[in-house]
Amino acid sequence: MTSIRSTVLALTLVISGCVPVYRHHGYVPPPEDLSLVVVGQTTEAELDTLVGRPSSQGLLAGSGWYYVGSRWRTYGPTKPQEVSREVVAISFAENGTVSNVERFGLEQGRIVVLSRRVTDSGVTSISAIRQILGNLGNFNAASVID
Secondary structure, three states: HHHHHHHHHHHHHHHOOOEEEEEEEEOOOEEEEEEEEOOOEEEEHHHHHHHHHOOEEEOOOOEEEEEEEEEEEEEEEOOOOOEEEEEEEEEEOOEEEEEEEEEEEEOOOEEEEEEEEOOOOOOOOHHHHHHHOOOHHHOOOHHHHH
């Protein structure tokens, strides 16, 4: 009887080690909440009540809000692996209204623009968040040591 219990316990532990465990880090507002943000009309104070406070903000006052969320997968004792990452960047005009709402994803080390709402017809400069995410996969420790 004891050997059957120990066998069942051992099988349960082996099988549970093969099941992935997912963890979520950060916060990204859902598309329904982002659809309430009107480019050119919504102010920074209204944005706080519509979608919540951001994960991080730009260095200058009113420069931008950034919401970052990622999903990690772990199999048993192995190292966690990032499965997906999403970034929402909201920029402000000088008058304090929202000028741009962008959603980015990170697919195979490359930045993918998921959606963009801009008051201007053309976006010419690369945003700071795009530059940061674009350099994540380009770091080489050997170049720093040499």
